[in-house]
Amino acid sequence: MLRRAWKPVAASLFLVGPAYYFYTSRDSQTFAVPVRITNAEGKKENSMKTLPLLPMKIIDSRLHESGTSETNVRPYGVTWHHTTSSLASNDPIEDAHSHHIIPSDNQKGDLLFYTVFDGHGGRNTSQLLSRTLINAVALQLSKLAASTDSTSSTKSFTDSLWQFWSKSSSNSSFGAWDVPSISSAIESAFVEFDTVLIDAPVSILKQALQEMKLSAKDSVPDLSNNASGVQTMQAAISGSCALMAVFDTAQKDLYIATTGDSRAVAGIWRPTPEGGSWEVDVLSEDQTGRNPKEAERLRSEHPGSEADTVVMNGRILGGLEPSRAFGDARYKWPVGLQELLNQVYMVGSGTPMRKPPRTFQTPPYVTARPVVTHRKLSFDDPSSLKFLVIATDGLWDVLTYVYSSSVHRSEEVVGLVGGHLAGLKGKIPKSTFPSLVPTTVGNAGVDGKAGKKLARSVKEGSWAFVDDNVSTHLIRNALGGGDEIELRQMMSIPAGMSRSYRDDITVTVVWWEAGKEYDAKSTDFTVKAKL
Structure with a gap:
């Protein structure tokens, strides 16, 4: 009662x-x-x-069930660590992720890829991206490194996309590329991939018409039983944000490619005579209609008559929140094409696609073109970037954000990772945590999210340092941390209903150690918290 x-x-x-x-x-x-x-x-x-x-035993089991960790000792003297963890709110989860390492022939460096994908309207697009987007980017980068390969120019983008790993990944050699060229290659790979994704249902329809010997004057064929056609259609009309980190260790460069509102945040250790602090460097901007830069870009790409409708209530045409995404064909295909493909693939299966937004006039309104950010790396400088967090917006939605406070979500994430690497254990009051793990903000980025679903007092409650997996550690603390009742409540709300309180969450944390010159677990602030 x-x-x-x-x-x-x-x-x-x-x-x-x-x-x-x-x-x-x-x-x-x-x-x-x-x-x-x-x-x-x-x-x-x-x-x-x-x-x-739900009891804590079940909560802990759910938090830990998807967590993975991996350590790679590389021949050039750097040890790479990364963890990934996900927590579903949708059933099934619409987030996805992937990673891959491509070594160079001379063993002097690698290309390391880490990605997270925030699907919406289904998981079809995010799952496809998790299997293939790294391949697509690696293909574009291989063209820079292997420009003397006479066969590369004879392959189509799609042919090369599926054949790349078996023929190129084992013998790629990476030279001294310049930053603009690599950034441009990553950008091109994203755009070309989305073009293939959006055009695939049309290509299959054209092929079917040829095989049936039908013309445009004939009746519209029913391809609702064409498995390939329906799959490509589903991947085109659902959507996904994409966030990719590319480490070029030979040149000591980091590239962050952002399409959508997932976020990348780096922690930089700044030693001082008193000990030191972690500096926050936000490497991406939330690409939504609430980001003034994105809103201005969208208005500039459409007639002045649409100035008041392109972005409404911070959303594209009043509907979609991210202003950049893969798929989301409802915001890209002309109305006539949407109606045709809907009739061909979806109506016959009883799953017709939604109509375009009411104010839809001059597509496309959404692009997959990423914003690429670059940072230099140093593996032996004590005052340098030490770890990277990439996460879907489900993480950033539910961490503390109090508008009257100077503390924001990215700063909390850096502090929580820094404290984990320092070996903190137990429950730590939020009021005392900053004195244990000091943080400063070097670059706060641009917040493009709406008024946050969940806000908590910065000083009340406690953080929990109880998980070995640092990605799981971040998810636990985003949903309640050391406040077990709050954590149990947030995780006891069933799928469907839970979307009003939390989104799918996927987090990858990457950190590295170079020889014995710096050990992220034995810095000057390794203070053990009292239980």
């Missing part, structure tokens, strides 16, 4: 917008969340739904 006078678990927990709260039962085995229901008159109204509170 719930108490008549419900109380929030913590006075600091609230959802921005309507004042939504979680409420716990007297025995803390159930809790209630606000839901929208349809009443007897057919109208929507707010109600409270009681849910069972």
Whole structure:
């Protein structure tokens, strides 16, 4: 029986917008969340739904079930570590990720690729990207390194895409490329890949018409049973943000390619006579209609008559939040083509695609073209970039962000990773954490997200340092950290309903050690937290 006078678990927990709260039962085995229901008159109204509170044993199991870690000792004297962890809110999860290392022949360096993909409208696009986008970028980079290969120019982009690994990855040799050329190659790979993705249903339709000996004057064929056609259609009409990190260790360069609103944040260790601090370097900008740069770009690409409709309420045509994405053909295909392909592939299977937004006039409104950011690396300088976090926006949505405070999400992530690498253990009050792991903001980036779903007090509660996997560690702390009731509540809300409180989350953390000159786990601030 719930108490008549419900109380929030913590006075600091609230959802921005309507004042939504979680409420716990007297025995803390159930809790209630606000839901929208349809009443007897057919109208929507707010109600409270009681849910069972999952025990910590199940919570820990779910947090750990997808976590992976990997260490690679390279012949040029650098040891690379990375962890990845995901937590679903959708069923199935729409996030995806991938990584790959391509060594050079002379063993003096590698190309290391790390990616996260934030799918929306289904997982078709993100899953495809996780299997093939690294290949596509590596193909473009191989053209720079192997420009003397006379066969490379005779292959089509799609042919090379699927054949690249078996013929090129084992013998690629990477030279001293300049930063603009590599950035341009990565950008081109993203754009060309999306072009192939968007054009694939049309290509299959053309082939089918030829095989059926039909012309444009004949009736529209029903290809709803054509497995390849339907798969390419599904990948085109769903969508995905993409975030890729490329480490060129021979030249000591890092490239971050961002399409969408996933985020890359680096931690730079700044030693001082008193010990030192972690400096935050945000390497990407959230590409949404709330980013002033993106809003201005979109308006400049469309007629002045659409100035008030291209971006509405921070969303593209009032619907899609990211302004750059793979797929999302509803924002790219002309209306006539959408209607044709919908009739060909989707209507016959009983899954017709949604109509384009009401204000749709001059497509495309969304692009997969990334913004590429570059940073130099140093493997032996104590005052240099030491780790990188790439994560889908589900992580950044639920970490602390209090507008009256100087503390923001990226700073918290850097502090949490820095404390983990320093060996902190146990539960650490948020009020004392900054004195243990000092952080400063070198570059805060541009926040393109809406008013945050969840905000907490910076000083209340505690962080939990209980996970060996640093990516899992970040997810745990994003959803409650050391405050177990809050963590259990956030993870006890079932799929479907949980999307009102948290998104799918995928996090990859990469860090490196060079010989014995720097050890990320034995810095001057290795203070053990008291339980």
